[in-house]
Amino acid sequence: MFIGAIHHVPGQELRTFTIRREGERKTASGRVISNGAEPIGEVRAVLAAARPKEIQRWRQLEHPISHKIIQRGTAAVDVRPGDSLVCENRRYIVQAAPYNLGGLNHWTIYYCEERSDV
Secondary structure (H helix, E strand, O other), X not given: OOOOOOOOOOOOOOEEEEEEEEEEEEOOOOOEEEEEEEEEXXXXXXXXXXXXXXXXXXXXXXXXXXXXXXXXXXXXXXXXXXXXXXXXXXXXXXXXXXXXXXXXXXXXXXXXXXXXXX
């Protein structure tokens, strides 16, 4: 029996994504400002374009997506909406909490929007 066998088509190989989260700090006057995105971990996952039905469904929920990032297992760090997954100078903003199919921790899907302006 082949447990966990995955067959990839060209272009869907596992890639390393750096998880980045906006850090914040307080000034002397107490105002909260951004430190910029700080790396908090990495995941190895497959990048796939979202299907038109998924794009429409998430647009109706007011969370536009363009891609799915599918990881085997779960991330070692807690990925939250608003975090960025960066791979090869491309940035994907996580739009919703990671989707753990059936709660079994076999696969995790991140619904993301590719952004080049942030």
